[in-house]
Amino acid sequence: MEKSSTISSIHTGYSAPASSKISKGQRRQPSLSPGVVIWFTGLSGAGKTTLARALEVLLYEAGYPVEHLDGDAVREHLSKGLGFSREDRDTNIRRIGYVANLLAKHGVLVLVSAISPYRSTREAVLAEAPRKLEVYVDAPLKVLIQRDVKGLYARALRGEIPHFTGISDPYEPPLNPDLHLRTDQMSLQECLSRLLAALAPFGVEEVPKR
Ligand SMILES: Nc1ncnc2c1ncn2[C@@H]1O[C@H](COP(=O)(O)OS(=O)(=O)O)[C@@H](OP(=O)(O)O)[C@H]1O
Numbered sequence: 001m002e003k004s005s006t007i008s009s010i011h012t013g014y015s016a017p018a019s020s021k022i023s024k025g026q027r028r029q030p031s032l033s034p035g036v037v038i039w040f041t042g043l044s045g046a047g048k049t050t051l052a053r054a055l056e057v058l059l060y061e062a063g064y065p066v067e068h069l070d071g072d073a074v075r076e077h078l079s080k081g082l083g084f085s086r087e088d089r090d091t092n093i094r095r096i097g098y099v100a101n102l103l104a105k106h107g108v109l110v111l112v113s114a115i116s117p118y119r120s121t122r123e124a125v126l127a128e129a130p131r132k133l134e135v136y137v138d139a140p141l142k143v144l145i146q147r148d149v150k151g152l153y154a155r156a157l158r159g160e161i162p163h164f165t166g167i168s169d170p171y172e173p174p175l176n177p178d179l180h181l182r183t184d185q186m187s188l189q190e191c192l193s194r195l196l197a198a199l200a201p202f203g204v205e206e207v208p209k210r
């Protein structure tokens with residue numbers, strides 16, 4: 001699905017694959033501008049999935065091509081069998097980043113929701129994105145333990161889940177995120193408004209809020 005009005009008018013910046021044998025003059029100009037990788041990072045229960053899903057609905061209904069790569073879902077398929085060591089988490093994030101960047105190069109707005117705890121890995125992956133928005137989804141650990149959406153914090157605090165991010169494993173927050181959303185201080189609607197405002201400079205406009 002392509003939104004024709006605002007997106008197609010933007011300079012594309014698209015570059016042909018290195019292996020292409022078709023000269024520039026022969027090739028039809030792509031009508032899509034590159035997409036955007038919107039990367040939600042933060043602790044478990046901070047609100048990454050909730051925000052990504054709600055934004056996905058708004059963008060889809062407004063006619064934009066959109067895909068959501070969620071940490072939990074990716075671990076069922078693309079990253080099945082990976083654990084939570086630093087090496088496995090980095091492999092998981094590089095795989096997600098690879099797919100996200102491929103999709104974005106073809107005009108898709110890609111929403112990624114994964115803890116992605118290591119700064120250098122996030123930065124390396126996002127450096128490859130044609131256009132990116134790094135969103136730090138944040139709430140104090142105390143609040144996350146109270147929310148305990150999946151009951152994981154209680155188990156981690158009892159020592160039943162080794163290497164649990166924020167409890168017994170590190171999380172390195174972004175130093176300079178494009179957007180910092182405090183989900184303990186801002187409503188879901190407020191967070192969505194901030195996200196849409198941050199997407200406007202990319203030509204993602206006219207998305208009606210619900
Ligand atoms: N040890 C440990 N640490 C953190 N999280 C754990 C762990 N074990 C299982 N889970 C569940 O796995 C979800 C996080 O997967 P991710 O792929 O997003 O993690 S990572 O980015 O590779 O670090 C995470 O999902 P979210 O709560 O949606 O963040 C948890 O449900």
Ligand SMILES: Nc1ncnc2c1ncn2[C@@H]1O[C@H](COP(=O)(O)OP(=O)(O)O)[C@@H](O)[C@H]1O
Nearest residue numbers: 043044045046047048049050149183186187188
């Ligand atoms: N402003 C907000 N944005 C997102 N989620 C929020 C917000 N305020 C409260 N919540 C709640 O916090 C929880 C976040 O859970 P989830 O989205 O699964 O987190 P994560 O994907 O980061 O693990 C949900 O129960 C959600 O309703």
